[in-house]
Amino acid sequence: MKTNLLNMRNIDFSIRKEGKWLWKNLAICLAVLLIFAILSFGIASARTAGQSHVYYSLEARNNADRLIKVIDDADSYVYFAIYYFTKSSIADALIRAKHRGVNVIGIMDREASMNANASILGRLKTANVTVLTQRHPEGIMHVKALVTEGAYASGSYNWTDGANNVNDEVLEIGTNESVRKQYLAIIEKLLATNSDKSELLTLKSSEGKSPVIKSIGDGDYDYTEAIDHVGEKATVSGTVTKVFTSKSGTVFFDFCEDFATCPFSAVIFASDVTKFQDLTQYERKLSITGLIKSYQGKAEIILSSPEQIR
Numbered sequence: 001m002k003t004n005l006l007n008m009r010n011i012d013f014s015i016r017k018e019g020k021w022l023w024k025n026l027a028i029c030l031a032v033l034l035i036f037a038i039l040s041f042g043i044a045s046a047r048t049a050g051q052s053h054v055y056y057s058l059e060a061r062n063n064a065d066r067l068i069k070v071i072d073d074a075d076s077y078v079y080f081a082i083y084y085f086t087k088s089s090i091a092d093a094l095i096r097a098k099h100r101g102v103n104v105i106g107i108m109d110r111e112a113s114m115n116a117n118a119s120i121l122g123r124l125k126t127a128n129v130t131v132l133t134q135r136h137p138e139g140i141m142h143v144k145a146l147v148t149e150g151a152y153a154s155g156s157y158n159w160t161d162g163a164n165n166v167n168d169e170v171l172e173i174g175t176n177e178s179v180r181k182q183y184l185a186i187i188e189k190l191l192a193t194n195s196d197k198s199e200l201l202t203l204k205s206s207e208g209k210s211p212v213i214k215s216i217g218d219g220d221y222d223y224t225e226a227i228d229h230v231g232e233k234a235t236v237s238g239t240v241t242k243v244f245t246s247k248s249g250t251v252f253f254d255f256c257e258d259f260a261t262c263p264f265s266a267v268i269f270a271s272d273v274t275k276f277q278d279l280t281q282y283e284r285k286l287s288i289t290g291l292i293k294s295y296q297g298k299a300e301i302i303l304s305s306p307e308q309i310r
Contacts (some may be wrong), residue, residue: 052174054155057163063171064164067146067153068093070173074148079187080106081143084158085117095127107190109141110134110305135194136233136291137304143190145183151175152183193233220287223255223264226299230292236264236301237287243279251279253286253303264299272304282309 057063064087071078071093078097085091085108098104106129108117113133124131134141145154155171156163163169174180221229223238238255245251249270256262266288268276276282289308290301303309 050175050177050180052172052176052179054170054172057157057165057167057169057171061165063157063169064089064159066171066173067157067159070146070148070151070153071097073150074102076149077103077105078146078148079104079184079191080146081108081141081187081190082106082146082159083109083140083142083144084112084160084163085120087159087161087164088120090159091120091123094124094129098127098129105130105132105191107132107134107141107187107194111140132191132194133305133307135289135305135308137302138291141190141194143186145187147180147183147187150180152180154183226264226292226301227294230294230299233289233291235287235289236266236292236299237285238264239285240266240283243282245273245279249273251276253282253288262298266301266303268303275304276306286310 055063055066068090071090074097078094080094094104094106106124108121108131110133113121121131144156144158145152147153151173152175153171153173155169157169157171220235220237223236226234226236240253240255241257242254242259243251244254244259251268251270251273252259253266253268254262255264255266259265273279287310288301288303289310290303292299292301294300301308
């Protein structure tokens with residue numbers, strides 16, 4: 001009897017000992033799994049959040065090199081919008097990207113394209129890099145940003161030697177996906193609203209879609225319809241019956257024999273007339289692109305560049 005009781009006590013002790021061992025190891029396993037889950041969540045969150053760094057130009061004077069690295073790392077596309085662009089090394093990086101099959105498309109300010117940026121713009125176009133110029137006559141294209149399928153760069157930093165070595169400038173470069181997509185949407189919109197309808201551009205987005213970049217406007221209207229679309233950026237078509245120059249030097253494209261009753265006209269202010277050379281060449285059927293405005297109850301588009309006419 002004593003032997004049986006002893007055996008039972010031994011068995012009970014063994015079971016309790018075994019149970020404690022199991023619970024102890026189970027607790028360790030659960031702790032390990034919890035730590036692993038936390039680390040995994042942290043890694044996933046870090047990947048989603050990405051990173052961003054803000055660089056002050058005069059600390060290292062190498063913002064151009066940082067921007068070039070973003071361009072060199074691109075595999076699918078590089079879209080950019082820049083006000084002043086005279087830095088040759090950045091142009092070289094864009095051309096390299098184009099040569100390795102990256103879709104490179106950009107936009108520059110209208111006036112800067114004809115002056116400070118003219119040399120770089122010529123180089124890029126010779127290398128078949130698509131660069132649009134701002135088409136709307138109001139204001140300037142002052143954005144300074146670049147986006148690829150994996151990163152973005154933006155700040156006060158123009159792409160010039162002065163901005164790189166002399167000026168107080170900031171450049172933010174990051175991989176945060178939410179911010180990157182916001183820059184992508186802005187630059188795609190800039191490209192869409194400043195492209196010509198006769199030259200549709202296809203952009204490859206990070207989601208694998210291929211949205212077609214449309215023209216500057218929401219529509220293509222006959223000159224008789226323009227008055228119904230005041231406030232839109234659009235293309236208006238018709239036959240110019242006469243190009244008239246006023247005493248003040250302002251030029252009017254008349255789309256009717258009787259300009260006084262015509263619902264639409266195009267206007268070139270005297271300060272821009274020299275850009276258009278021989279004005280008689282426009283006495284034909286034209287499509288004019290720009291912001292439709294209302295003046296004395298009639299529709300008009302102000303022309304500041306020959307690129308608005310086709």
